[in-house]
Amino acid sequence: MSLPRYSKYKDSGVEWLGPVPTHWVIHRLGYFFEERREKVSDKDFVPLSVTKLGIVPQLETAAKTDDGDNRKKVIAGDFVINSRSDRKDSSGTAPQDGSVSLINTVLRPLAEFDAGFAHHLLRSVPFQEEFYRYGKGIVADLWSTHYSEMKNIMLAIPEVVEQRAIATFLDRETATIDALIAEQEKLIALLAEKRKAIISHAVTKGLNPKAPMKDSGVAWLGEVPAHWGVRPLKFFAKIGNGSTPNRDNPDYWADEGFPWLNSSVVNQEEVTEAERFVTEKALSECHLPIISPPAILIGITGQGKTRGMATQLQFTATVNQHLAYIKPNMEQLAPIFLLRCLESAYDHLRIESEGAGSTKGAITCDQLGRLRIPAPDLNEQKQIVSFLEMKITKLNELEAGAIRAVALLKERRSALITAAVIGQIDVRRATEK
Structure with missing residues (x-):
């Protein structure tokens, strides 16, 4: 969509705004809004959550409050923004009356x-970048912006x-873009499900659809080819885990040294580098196994x-205690x-580890050792691996394309909003469609 610019502009004198249409007025935010500071109880005012998607009914994951007036009152039409830098982009216009956490700034027009x-x-x-630029530091990577600073933003x-015309245009155009994003995200989810199904079928049923089958005796496996064995993992592998050396001991940590991994690495298809390193002293004094490939984490x-x-x-x-x-x-x-x-076996392992007892919420090395897995001969295993590599490569290419499409659509959405709200484009005629 090609949209015209306004016919005349003036220098705003404000870096983040740049030139703006000549008929637009320039004032500090405090000229247009005041802070709503009234404290209320979520027993009397519906608790709301401030998210990157806007203001929504309080999320199940949100911290619940005790009795007392320890929330901020919000009236429908107020704008609410989380003041903390670690919650960037969490903001929106309240669709209803309610209450929000005290960490938020509530603006009344x-x-x-x-x-x-x-x-x-x-x-x-x-605007969000300007807002957090006005913040004051609490620690190096966490700061807050309060209304006393926010009110000075131009x-x-x-x-x-004209405001309504711009809002109408953006509501319509962003809804169209959001629908396209949703389609791509649905495709990404479907590809993930297909990948999961292809892997599960190959490692539990094999590649020969005519092979005689037998009951494996294992719920998550079901039937397997009759010529396959099914045995506990401990008969095929060595299993263990690591630890985290005392972080307050400088003798254990270094900018360069022996690679040490935490559980975040399992989000990667393969692990090729480390972000943290431990010293030889840590290796000798702490429970830190030296793990060489081939190995699975x-x-x-x-x-x-x-x-x-x-x-x-x-x-x-080496690895920490959250990795096996x-x-x-x-x-x-x-x-x-x-x-x-x-x-x-992902779902099976999670369900098993959520059972009652001391291991709740954790998979133990003993549980991994007792996990019964299919055991075709090595040659058949390699055939299955080759088949899956071909299938997964194609799925990964489709997923990468969908991810790129989502990123481009989000970039387009953001650029369109920015251009409209600071007057880089004139959308008034576009609202007449």
Whole structure:
């Protein structure tokens, strides 16, 4: 879509705004909004959450408050923004009356001001960057911006009729872009499901659809080819985990040294480098196994998705206590076949680790050792690995294309909003469609 610029511009004198249409007025934010500071209870005012998608009913994951007036009152049409730098982009116009956490700044329009326009303007990337630039540091990577600083941010604003025209245009255009993003995200989810199904079928049923089958006696495996064995993983591999040396001991940590990995690495298809390093002293005094490839790493703790996720280690390293390593016997078990088996067993491992007892929320090395896996001969394992590599490569290419499309659409959405709310384009005629 090609949209015209305004016929005349003036220098705003404000770096983040640049030239603005001559008929737009320039004032500090405090001229248009005042802070709403009234404290209320979420027993009387519906609790709301401030998210990157806007203001929504309180999320289940949000911290619940105790009795007392320890929330901020919000009225429909107020703009709310999280003041903390680690919650960037969490903001929006309140769709209803309610209450929000005290960490948020609540803005009440002082004059006639279109809530839709305020929503797009104050959520735009350049405004958000300006907002957090005004913040004051708490620690190096965490700071807050309060209303006392926020009120000094300069805004350029058209009359309310034009504000509504801009908001109407952006609501329509962003809805179209959001629908396209949703389609691509749905495709990404479908590709992930297809990948999961292809892997599961290959490592549990094999590649020959005519092969006689037998009951494996294992719920997550179901029937397997009759000529396959099914045995505990401990008969095919060495299993263990590591530790985290005392972070307060400088003798244990170095900018360069022996690679040390945490559970975040399981989000990678394969691990090829480390971000943290330990010293020889740490290796000798702490429980830190030296793991050389071929080896598989698997996340074993936590409530997030990483528990049960596995990846392939491609270089010699050590690990923390939240990772287990599996060193397969190469004469019996192909590492990538094992990796695909663990991917297929992901749901089973998570369910088993969520049972009652001391291991709740954790997979133990003993549980991994007792995990019964399919055991075709090594040659058949390698055939399955080759088949899956071909299939997964194609799926990965499709996924990468969809991910790029989402990124481009989001970039286009952000650029369109920015251009409209700071007057780089004139959308008034476009609203007449």
